[in-house]
Amino acid sequence: MGDYSMLELNFHDTTFEKCLKCHACTANCPISSATLDFGGPKHLGPELKRLMDNQQVIDDHRIELCTLCGTCDISCPENVHISTLTAYLKAIHNEQQGTKFRDFVLGNAEIVGKLASAFAPVTNITMKIKPIRKMMQMMMGIHADRQFPTYQFHHFHRKYNKKQSNTKRKVAYFVGCYATYNAPEVAEAFVKIMEYNHIEVAIPEQKCCGVPMFANGQMKQGLKNATYNTDKLLEYTRQGYDIVMTCTSCTLAFKKEYTSFLRTEEANELATHIYDANEYLRQLHDQDELNVDFAPMEVKAAYFAPCHMKGQGIGNPTMDILELIPDYQIQDLAASCCGQCGTFGFKAEKYQYSMKLGNELAETVAEVDSDYTVTECGMCKNQLNQVTNKPVKHPMEIILESYEKSHNK
Amino acid sequence: MYDVVVVGQGLTGLLSAIYAKQQNKKVALVAKGTGKNQQSTGLMGLLPGSTKGLAEWLKYFDFINQDKIMIKHGINHFKSLMDQGSYPYLGEIENPVPIVTASGHVKYTALYPKSVTPIIEGGRVVVVGFHEMIDFQPQFMKGNLLTARPKLTVETMKVKLGASSQRTMTQLDAARLLDQKEVRERVISQIKEKLNECKLSKVDMFIFPSALGIHDWQDTLEHFRTELQASITEAPGLPPNASAIRLNEVLQRKAIKLGVRFYLDSEVIGCKLRAEKLTQISVRSNHRISQIKGSHFVLATGGVLGGGLEVTTTNIKETALQLPVDHNGAFIKKPINVYPVGAALGKNVYSHGITGGIYSIVSSYSANLQIIKIEQNGGLQHA
Numbered sequence: 001m002g003d004y005s006m007l008e009l010n011f012h013d014t015t016f017e018k019c020l021k022c023h024a025c026t027a028n029c030p031i032s033s034a035t036l037d038f039g040g041p042k043h044l045g046p047e048l049k050r051l052m053d054n055q056q057v058i059d060d061h062r063i064e065l066c067t068l069c070g071t072c073d074i075s076c077p078e079n080v081h082i083s084t085l086t087a088y089l090k091a092i093h094n095e096q097q098g099t100k101f102r103d104f105v106l107g108n109a110e111i112v113g114k115l116a117s118a119f120a121p122v123t124n125i126t127m128k129i130k131p132i133r134k135m136m137q138m139m140m141g142i143h144a145d146r147q148f149p150t151y152q153f154h155h156f157h158r159k160y161n162k163k164q165s166n167t168k169r170k171v172a173y174f175v176g177c178y179a180t181y182n183a184p185e186v187a188e189a190f191v192k193i194m195e196y197n198h199i200e201v202a203i204p205e206q207k208c209c210g211v212p213m214f215a216n217g218q219m220k221q222g223l224k225n226a227t228y229n230t231d232k233l234l235e236y237t238r239q240g241y242d243i244v245m246t247c248t249s250c251t252l253a254f255k256k257e258y259t260s261f262l263r264t265e266e267a268n269e270l271a272t273h274i275y276d277a278n279e280y281l282r283q284l285h286d287q288d289e290l291n292v293d294f295a296p297m298e299v300k301a302a303y304f305a306p307c308h309m310k311g312q313g314i315g316n317p318t319m320d321i322l323e324l325i326p327d328y329q330i331q332d333l334a335a336s337c338c339g340q341c342g343t344f345g346f347k348a349e350k351y352q353y354s355m356k357l358g359n360e361l362a363e364t365v366a367e368v369d370s371d372y373t374v375t376e377c378g379m380c381k382n383q384l385n386q387v388t389n390k391p392v393k394h395p396m397e398i399i400l401e402s403y404e405k406s407h408n409k
Numbered sequence: 410m411y412d413v414v415v416v417g418q419g420l421t422g423l424l425s426a427i428y429a430k431q432q433n434k435k436v437a438l439v440a441k442g443t444g445k446n447q448q449s450t451g452l453m454g455l456l457p458g459s460t461k462g463l464a465e466w467l468k469y470f471d472f473i474n475q476d477k478i479m480i481k482h483g484i485n486h487f488k489s490l491m492d493q494g495s496y497p498y499l500g501e502i503e504n505p506v507p508i509v510t511a512s513g514h515v516k517y518t519a520l521y522p523k524s525v526t527p528i529i530e531g532g533r534v535v536v537v538g539f540h541e542m543i544d545f546q547p548q549f550m551k552g553n554l555l556t557a558r559p560k561l562t563v564e565t566m567k568v569k570l571g572a573s574s575q576r577t578m579t580q581l582d583a584a585r586l587l588d589q590k591e592v593r594e595r596v597i598s599q600i601k602e603k604l605n606e607c608k609l610s611k612v613d614m615f616i617f618p619s620a621l622g623i624h625d626w627q628d629t630l631e632h633f634r635t636e637l638q639a640s641i642t643e644a645p646g647l648p649p650n651a652s653a654i655r656l657n658e659v660l661q662r663k664a665i666k667l668g669v670r671f672y673l674d675s676e677v678i679g680c681k682l683r684a685e686k687l688t689q690i691s692v693r694s695n696h697r698i699s700q701i702k703g704s705h706f707v708l709a710t711g712g713v714l715g716g717g718l719e720v721t722t723t724n725i726k727e728t729a730l731q732l733p734v735d736h737n738g739a740f741i742k743k744p745i746n747v748y749p750v751g752a753a754l755g756k757n758v759y760s761h762g763i764t765g766g767i768y769s770i771v772s773s774y775s776a777n778l779q780i781i782k783i784e785q786n787g788g789l790q791h792a
Binding site: 027036319 | 410437442444447574576577578585670675696
């Protein structure tokens, strides 16, 4: 066995023995609700761990259907972090079976982002050509009907690259692949919102947070990125910076996965300085530091909470902030997982499960009938774009709109 | 800063959060898991494991005559909540009814969802199990049921749902399958076939596992009723029971839609007191510790079974606020703005570590009334 045999693992979590087999994780698992083909978190997590402890390592192919959404973790009444176990089972499976070329590509969102945005106009058009998509399905196993996010030639790093902040409060922004290559408008909105609050934003050296790698069993590479990011960001936090992120998956990686997988003092230290962007704004508000000069917006919005937001245990900061805008109405959809689940929904053999969850979400969105849907996660947005007719906005875009209106911009 | 902070996401936690939100309060709910609601039967009993009625219940929980109106309002409030959630509850607390469980035992319950029908005294019942689902064994149930209801004629059968599963199939999985019309039709035609084979013409009641649909349970129930021409009941057994999952979903969705802020995967590990008041709780989520401030704190941690109380070799520990409790688990010096509900009260556990659904409903309702009263009298500073 390689480096990730469960036999040799000294898990950060020591709570697995608390599992009572009550089934809450599997009962709440989105993929288990969509299909009986999945073994479920209870079996592939604590049960398999018990089976393997002090015995042979078991490679179970059913782990491929786990999306690492983390719903099992938030469901467990005994506080067992099941997704840590399933992430390692993915790594074991990958090591024994090898990484599919497709999964290697999907897992490397950053390389894909760099390449795709370098040839952005061509990439975006090509990804919409039916015969090419059919070919991609045949050769790569990427479903022909799955819509892709568009890539931007003028990606964020080309536009803004300050390395230091010279204001009293200092924020270092971990941009993430999505806001860098696909949605630079979100990153720009964040920087401007911070300016409205007299905070200059610095952009530390950074690599992909690793979430797509963990999800595709590329644990080694994911941990490499995690270590790199931890080292780079600690240089900032030790100078008094707060680390803020606009992608809920990146944020959860730093708060949960890094601490569970790296199991280092450094990862723990860093985790205490990590904030979701709305969580950060809410904290400014609590300390009477938030610029509340919001122009009224007569909007009826629906909020879709990404799984990786729910897993952070921070309440609902997006709604807390948006509700500060006068006349702004926002209703939580109270929905389950969107089914895109990062790279999961692109894969041909998983597309049906992804769309089953997506169609359920579409019904919920239709029932609420808002002007648009708000969500922080780029991948949830990708699914919402495909299954609903409503526009989808990142909270940063809305907050900026309100600030700019109020300053007549 | 919240008006009301609820700790726990079981029946009492969700109800307390909903009630507070209905009063337009700013409400946070802090929970490390989904609570024990999903592991329940979804039935609301008076004194669990007993046949005792309302009079004994009132006495056991130290209610006085004056409380009767509050209790009635609490029950009605719960019922109307479930009506709004399209999962109506039937029954009256004055008149508990016998229902059958998956083991064939007959127990008494005060409130029950529409998918459950009280067990009949005499006549012919058919217990239907599914080949794919090992948690429900009709033959096993038959023995116990005949002991409790000797006047019944009990037949058993097993039919196929027609689905293969990569995991042990549960009531919940079966319920999701039965949401599909074609699965129901397959099941019904097999039942009819078997009835014909055994020349059973008149059946009074069919007993199924707690699996008659999740989102489309009404269609499922109606479909079976019309096709089988008899009354139908679910017999709750090993979790997850569809009857409990539906209840939990209705309450959870209601709370989220009302705007309750859910702090999930979050464990309360202490608190801060000023004078006799609780000012904030410490919460650990993902190896990070943060503080949540509030005016009122509802403790819905479920007692020993829910993990809010821990029995050690020498005493009982309260795990969330980590304040001293007596040998029953009741606070020795309860902060004035802390409201333990249900089993978290410590002293009122009836049997097997639970208080029964009716007490959970009433104590959540009553805690909310206390908060309203304090607020009406000018808040905690005047309390």
